[in-house]
Amino acid sequence: MMKNSFLSMIILYCLHKINGERTVYSILHLLNGKKSSQTIQDAHFFHLTSFFCTFPLLKRVELEMLIDLLKKQGFISQYKEQSYYVTPVGVKRLSEYFKSNPIPANLNGWKYHNLAVVFWERLSLAVQVISQLKNHNSKYLPIQKSKELHQWLKDYLYKRKLSKDELADQLYDELVGCLETIDDLDPSILVKRLTGYQIIGLTESQAADQFDMDVDAYHIQFLGLLHYMLERVGTKQRDFPLLSYMIEDKKRDASLTESSHRTLNLLQSGYTLDEIAHMRNLKKNTIEDHLVEIALNIPYFDVSAFVNLDKQQKIKKAINSVTSKQLKHIRELVPDADYFEIRLVLAQGGEKK
Amino acid sequence: MKLEEHLKQYFNYTAFRTGQKEVISSILDGNHTVAMLPTGTGKSLCYQLSGYLLNGPVVIISPLLSLMQDQTEQLMMNGEKRVIAFNSFLTSMEKNQALSQLDTYKFIFLSPEMLKSDFILNRLKELQIALFVIDEAHCISQWGYDFRPDYLRLGDFRRELGNPLTLALTATATQEVKEEVISSLGLIKWNEYIYSVDRPNIALAVEVVDSYQDKSDRLVELVQTLEGPGIVYFSSKKMAEKMAIQLKRYGTNRVMAYHGGMEQENRVLIQQQFLHDQLDVICATSAFGMGINKENIRYVIHFHMPLQLESYLQEIGRAGRDGLKSIALLLYSPGDEQLPYQLAEGELPSKEQLDFVYRLLEENKDLIKDLAERDNEVRSLSGLTEIQWRLVEDYLFRNTDKPVQQRFEQLKDFINERLQVKRKKINEMLIWTQTQLNGCRRKNILKYFEEDKTIEINDCCDQCGIDLTVFYSKTDNHKSADNFFDWKKHLAKILLVSERD
Numbered sequence: 001m002m003k004n005s006f007l008s009m010i011i012l013y014c015l016h017k018i019n020g021e022r023t024v025y026s027i028l029h030l031l032n033g034k035k036s037s038q039t040i041q042d043a044h045f046f047h048l049t050s051f052f053c054t055f056p057l058l059k060r061v062e063l064e065m066l067i068d069l070l071k072k073q074g075f076i077s078q079y080k081e082q083s084y085y086v087t088p089v090g091v092k093r094l095s096e097y098f099k100s101n102p103i104p105a106n107l108n109g110w111k112y113h114n115l116a117v118v119f120w121e122r123l124s125l126a127v128q129v130i131s132q133l134k135n136h137n138s139k140y141l142p143i144q145k146s147k148e149l150h151q152w153l154k155d156y157l158y159k160r161k162l163s164k165d166e167l168a169d170q171l172y173d174e175l176v177g178c179l180e181t182i183d184d185l186d187p188s189i190l191v192k193r194l195t196g197y198q199i200i201g202l203t204e205s206q207a208a209d210q211f212d213m214d215v216d217a218y219h220i221q222f223l224g225l226l227h228y229m230l231e232r233v234g235t236k237q238r239d240f241p242l243l244s245y246m247i248e249d250k251k252r253d254a255s256l257t258e259s260s261h262r263t264l265n266l267l268q269s270g271y272t273l274d275e276i277a278h279m280r281n282l283k284k285n286t287i288e289d290h291l292v293e294i295a296l297n298i299p300y301f302d303v304s305a306f307v308n309l310d311k312q313q314k315i316k317k318a319i320n321s322v323t324s325k326q327l328k329h330i331r332e333l334v335p336d337a338d339y340f341e342i343r344l345v346l347a348q349g350g351e352k353k
Numbered sequence: 354m355k356l357e358e359h360l361k362q363y364f365n366y367t368a369f370r371t372g373q374k375e376v377i378s379s380i381l382d383g384n385h386t387v388a389m390l391p392t393g394t395g396k397s398l399c400y401q402l403s404g405y406l407l408n409g410p411v412v413i414i415s416p417l418l419s420l421m422q423d424q425t426e427q428l429m430m431n432g433e434k435r436v437i438a439f440n441s442f443l444t445s446m447e448k449n450q451a452l453s454q455l456d457t458y459k460f461i462f463l464s465p466e467m468l469k470s471d472f473i474l475n476r477l478k479e480l481q482i483a484l485f486v487i488d489e490a491h492c493i494s495q496w497g498y499d500f501r502p503d504y505l506r507l508g509d510f511r512r513e514l515g516n517p518l519t520l521a522l523t524a525t526a527t528q529e530v531k532e533e534v535i536s537s538l539g540l541i542k543w544n545e546y547i548y549s550v551d552r553p554n555i556a557l558a559v560e561v562v563d564s565y566q567d568k569s570d571r572l573v574e575l576v577q578t579l580e581g582p583g584i585v586y587f588s589s590k591k592m593a594e595k596m597a598i599q600l601k602r603y604g605t606n607r608v609m610a611y612h613g614g615m616e617q618e619n620r621v622l623i624q625q626q627f628l629h630d631q632l633d634v635i636c637a638t639s640a641f642g643m644g645i646n647k648e649n650i651r652y653v654i655h656f657h658m659p660l661q662l663e664s665y666l667q668e669i670g671r672a673g674r675d676g677l678k679s680i681a682l683l684l685y686s687p688g689d690e691q692l693p694y695q696l697a698e699g700e701l702p703s704k705e706q707l708d709f710v711y712r713l714l715e716e717n718k719d720l721i722k723d724l725a726e727r728d729n730e731v732r733s734l735s736g737l738t739e740i741q742w743r744l745v746e747d748y749l750f751r752n753t754d755k756p757v758q759q760r761f762e763q764l765k766d767f768i769n770e771r772l773q774v775k776r777k778k779i780n781e782m783l784i785w786t787q788t789q790l791n792g793c794r795r796k797n798i799l800k801y802f803e804e805d806k807t808i809e810i811n812d813c814c815d816q817c818g819i820d821l822t823v824f825y826s827k828t829d830n831h832k833s834a835d836n837f838f839d840w841k842k843h844l845a846k847i848l849l850v851s852e853r854d
Binding site for chain 1 (some may be wrong): 362377426430431432609617618619621622623624625626631642838840841843844846847848850
């Protein structure tokens with residue numbers, strides 16, 4: 001059998017989850033991390049939030065080539081234009097593949113896609129600079145070049161009020177403490193990338209080579225480690241003061257888009273949907289999209305101001321009686337509800353169907 | 354204090370290299386100075402140390418962006434924070450901020466297009482400039498490969514600044530280039546320090562192969578047998594990557610590609626890995642090497658021929674900075690000169706692009722008035738690169754009394770002329786690779802720079818005879834990465850001085 005790339009298996013996995021109810025391009029949007037309500041909603045409905053924005057640079061043509069390959073291998077079969085379902089052979093291949101190449105348990109693209117980028121930039125620069133400080137060397141090339149980042153580090157080091165030795169020792173302890181508890185990934189995957197005094201870290205492709213891994217498989221494990229660290233640092237801030245200070249300023253609810261966040265603020269100040277649309281000079285549809293996004297991401301967000309309880313009940317019943325998640329089928333059962341109302345209730349139900 | 358003591362104080366070196374002390378003394382005595390020092394001998398130290406010993410800022414005109422970046426980085430690495438580089442990387446906000454505190458900088462780098470800005474000129478006039486430096490001065494000559502019309506302003510710019518003390522630096526200049534540099538700067542009296550471009554410890558060899566396939570096989574063989582570390586230069590990013598993969602496949606593990614199209618973070622890592630001997634071979638484009646102070650490079654191989662002998666000398670000059678025996682090897686297969694011709698043409702705007710811009714301006718009469726603001730629009734429509742656009746823009750803004758059509762005709766003439774110069778340069782390079790009948794390669798390259806070969810050298814060149822085995826590796830070239838990796842120990846090595854239990 002032909003060897004499949006890791007990425008093609010991820011795409012097969014996603015196709016399996018969406019089960020022909022969306023086009024293949026919805027997967028592109030998901031992996032690219034497109035911030036549209038549709039993509040965000042799909043990620044939640046189909047339990048694919050962990051992959052959100054994990055391949056931001058994936059191109060349309062690359063996806064199409066992989067889809068073609070999967071088709072030729074008989075793993076997927078066309079259902080209608082741009083939609084596929086996974087064949088029984090494909091399902092079997094999937095479960096075999098992920099048995100030996102499991103997806104990291106802590107991968108959470110939806111929650112951490114932005115934070116992980118910042119965290120890695122800061123962590124890698126901090127480790128390098130602290131290592132050089134510790135070795136009393138001031139002549140080296142910083143591996144991160146952005147001036148903003150350098151300024152951040154300067155403040156960071158200044159505010160910690162620790163000596164060079166204390167800083168290095170404590171950062172070492174925190175990194176070991178944070179990484180040694182992970183059971184499904186090898187911390188070397190991350191540690192090999194770090195640069196310090198007279199030790200230069202590896203690039204992504206070099207590291208993948210050394211682990212004899214497909215570069216995309218390596219990338220997912222690397223992200224898995226970063227997400228694991230963020231989760232642990234976030235829940236046990238007191239155990240990891242140095243690490244948690246690295247992201248202290250970035251913790252605003254990152255799961256909402258900027259625009260939805262503003263809509264939420266206006267809602268909480270008591271404005272109606274129409275008023276918000278008018279004030280922000282946006283279409284009402286757009287504001288409704290924001291609301292769906294908010295309902296998806298904020299637990300206990302009360303939607304009864306927009307859909308009365310009675311209608312909510314009816315819609316929920318309809319959702320449970322259809323097998324498909326296509327809005328059209330649900331609406332056939334609740335003709336007096338509009339699409340916005342159905343989407344809101346679906347969103348509030350989130351992933352617990 | 355003696356100059357050597359200052360050298361120790363500011364740079365922690367104990368001795369000057371050839372020419373440095375003479376050039377610095379000349380400047381400190383208040384003489385305009387023209388210096389030609391071979392690549393790899395620390396030209397930038399001449400203005401850096403002089404700058405520290407003079408009162409007031411040093412203004413450096415640096416024609417190549419990547420070189421400017423490297424030099425500012427080097428200064429900063431040396432602990433100097435009072436450095437600023439005005440070039441297209443700077444946002445307008447950063448630029449304005451830097452201009453408002455211009456008097457706080459010791460080293461001010463300018464790219465040539467900044468010579469156009471009256472704003473910068475006026476701010477510079479307020480300073481007491483201690484030293485005015487033209488780096489890679491051969492670029493400002495019309496005979497030079499990289500000439501751009503922006504340089505024509507250099508003389509006026511310098512006069513406007515009140516003819517400050519001036520240093521013109523270059524590694525490679527023919528007589529006519531040198532004369533043009535001096536006259537365009539308007540120097541009347543000056544000291545000249547000319548050192549040979551020759552690097553006797555670098556053996557020169559050209560190997561002719563029959564085909565591309567043979568060339569690629571030969572490269573694999575050379576990399577496996579020669580003593581490293583080494584650099585292999587390519588004219589294309591794709592080829593650099595392809596051959597790096599090929600070399601790995603044949604067992605050279607510690608090899609990586611390096612080119613301008615890579616992510617910044619990866620570029621820094623690979624460059625640093627090479628410096629710290631974690632890599633043995635770099636497959637690079639010309640983007641690699643400027644400002645890299647690695648002493649022990651044992652060979653430089655050219656897979657493609659450069660576009661001029663000047664570049665070739667610069668690139669092979671990265672070998673053997675420690676003074677030990679090294680080799681430069683150029684692989685040539687018939688027809689290889691086609692690629693340089695294509696590249697040279699690609700650097701200039703094509704006739705089609707010019708006609709397109711002309712039509713665009715004809716059809717939108719108000720466009721030419723707002724051209725300064727709308728240049729991005731015109732650039733993206735016509736597909737011109739930044740440097741190509743600068744040429745066009747320059748001709749459109751100059752001679753505004755003449756009709757647009759006439760300005761375009763002049764531009765076309767200029768481009769034709771440039772193309773002729775570039776073709777001539779490539780031809781000279783090509784002839785040098787083909788000297789089987791004309792004897793010593795070192796003699797020929799020196800003749801090009803109007804020098805005579807005066808000393809006899811062992812392993813001089815393939816024409817005089819080389820014992821290639823001298824350059825063979827004494828150890829196994831198949832070094833692989835350590836297989837055993839303990840992440841806690843590694844982390845301890847980075848962050849703790851001594852391992853703890």
